[in-house]
Amino acid sequence: MTMTTEALRIDGKRLWDALMELAQIGATDKGGVKRLALTDLDRQGRDLVVRWGREAGMTITIDQIGNVFMRRAGTNDALPPVMTGSHIDTQPTGGKFDGNYGVLAGLEVVRTLNDHGIRTEAPIEVAFWTNEEGSRFVPVMMGSGVFCGAFTLEHAYAAKDVDGKTVGEELERIGYRGDQVPGDHPIGAYFETHIEQGPVLEDADKVIGVVPAVMGLSWYDCTVTGMEAHAGPTPMHLRRDAMQVAAKIIPEVVAIANRYPPYGRGTVGMMQVFPNSRNVIPGQVKFSIDLRNVSDELLNRMHDEITAFVDQTARDTGLDIKLERVSYYPPCPFHPDVVGAVRSATAKLGYPAMDVVSGAGHDAIYAARLAPSGMIFVPCKDGISHNEIEDAQPAHLEAGCNVLLHAMLERAKVV
Numbered sequence: 001m002t003m004t005t006e007a008l009r010i011d012g013k014r015l016w017d018a019l020m021e022l023a024q025i026g027a028t029d030k031g032g033v034k035r036l037a038l039t040d041l042d043r044q045g046r047d048l049v050v051r052w053g054r055e056a057g058m059t060i061t062i063d064q065i066g067n068v069f070m071r072r073a074g075t076n077d078a079l080p081p082v083m084t085g086s087h088i089d090t091q092p093t094g095g096k097f098d099g100n101y102g103v104l105a106g107l108e109v110v111r112t113l114n115d116h117g118i119r120t121e122a123p124i125e126v127a128f129w130t131n132e133e134g135s136r137f138v139p140v141m142m143g144s145g146v147f148c149g150a151f152t153l154e155h156a157y158a159a160k161d162v163d164g165k166t167v168g169e170e171l172e173r174i175g176y177r178g179d180q181v182p183g184d185h186p187i188g189a190y191f192e193t194h195i196e197q198g199p200v201l202e203d204a205d206k207v208i209g210v211v212p213a214v215m216g217l218s219w220y221d222c223t224v225t226g227m228e229a230h231a232g233p234t235p236m237h238l239r240r241d242a243m244q245v246a247a248k249i250i251p252e253v254v255a256i257a258n259r260y261p262p263y264g265r266g267t268v269g270m271m272q273v274f275p276n277s278r279n280v281i282p283g284q285v286k287f288s289i290d291l292r293n294v295s296d297e298l299l300n301r302m303h304d305e306i307t308a309f310v311d312q313t314a315r316d317t318g319l320d321i322k323l324e325r326v327s328y329y330p331p332c333p334f335h336p337d338v339v340g341a342v343r344s345a346t347a348k349l350g351y352p353a354m355d356v357v358s359g360a361g362h363d364a365i366y367a368a369r370l371a372p373s374g375m376i377f378v379p380c381k382d383g384i385s386h387n388e389i390e391d392a393q394p395a396h397l398e399a400g401c402n403v404l405l406h407a408m409l410e411r412a413k414v415v
Helices: 012-023 040-055 100-115 141-146 151-156 167-174 200-204 242-258 296-317 335-349 363-365 396-410
Strands: 057-063 070-071 082-086 125-126 190-193 207-211 216-225 264-267 271-273 286-295 322-331 353-355 373-378
Touching: 012 040, 012 100, 012 242, 040 057, 040 070, 040 100, 040 125, 040 151, 040 167, 070 100, 082 100, 082 363, 082 396, 100 125, 100 396, 141 151, 141 363, 151 167, 151 200, 167 396, 190 322, 190 335, 190 363, 190 396, 200 207, 207 322, 207 335, 207 396, 216 296, 242 271, 242 286, 242 296, 286 296, 296 322, 335 373, 335 396, 363 373, 373 396
Parallel strands: 082 125, 082 190, 190 373, 207 353
Antiparallel strands: 057 070, 070 125, 207 373, 216 286, 216 322, 264 286, 271 286
8 A cells, every 4th residue: 555545544534424415314212223124214315325435436336236336446346346235125124224334434435535546456345235224124244145046036026024025016105126147247345344342342342343254053942841731729740831941041041152162152041831820830832042153063062062972961851852943044254364464454543453353243244255354343332232232432433434444455555
């Protein structure tokens, strides 16, 4: 890089003002945002970001699943673009920064390059992907998933919300069912800036999280079947109490996670008790198990351990226990060149940093199937996200965007 670009910094106030303006679309009383995918509010948010992109001199392409690509030309437009992006749909009780920051940080990079008349050899693109949150339509990360071929366009179009409206119909209705075939859009490299959505950076008093990977996850449904009976007349030694057997398994989920630090995670977040009556011994308990770790090897070990424990518990208690793996997302290591560009930019800028493995899913997971990809994290207050009180410091958001700027310039090459 030249000395000119070494000194280059984004306009933090402009970035913050853009975030606050976008947050007014779907603003909630508690200071959050409710802008569900493919609603009228989503259309308003999309229209605003697209207008900003056009005002920054970018050309707009929309594909058939509604992914939007805003392109700043390079001096060699035959090169695949260096892309950044995220999403602007939110949870029903979402915040101002989740996803939105990644899109508007990309826009701020372009605005900064425009301000200083800096050209890049490769084009630079800012993307926002359809229905990342998955709160209105399933599956999550829908736009990037269709883009990379994880599932078909037809499958996505057929997805329905609680009112029976389909993705295909709603894309058409809001005017964002584009022409380009998903995936027929080259990517040279992909960066995604994001609030951490966890407490690690804040706890360590670091400004930048360099993200080398995203954890994989295994989801299970566990069903323990015993026999419901009256809570009074049935002696303790003659009970077939599904709840007490489930209660043996649940602590093991946590124990397994603790045996595989620092990235082992184990959660039981959902439980259904039958018949769920105060004076009836439970006859059946169904509950979820969520296991996560950073490598296939560790996740497979955790899988083997919970399977063995459930099998042994069934033998010890005589109750029927079914453990079914219902979902599996493999860990996603990011490309060393892109991670290296983030690490290099962070060091040049002098920000306190650490490696943070993401425990949540992001569009970068699917982008990584097609191009070298990586992520940049900044802290969020108390690690809270997917919540209306989600918050982040303007200085941290500015720092993350500066890292994005310099990492992208390393890949796109200043001319």
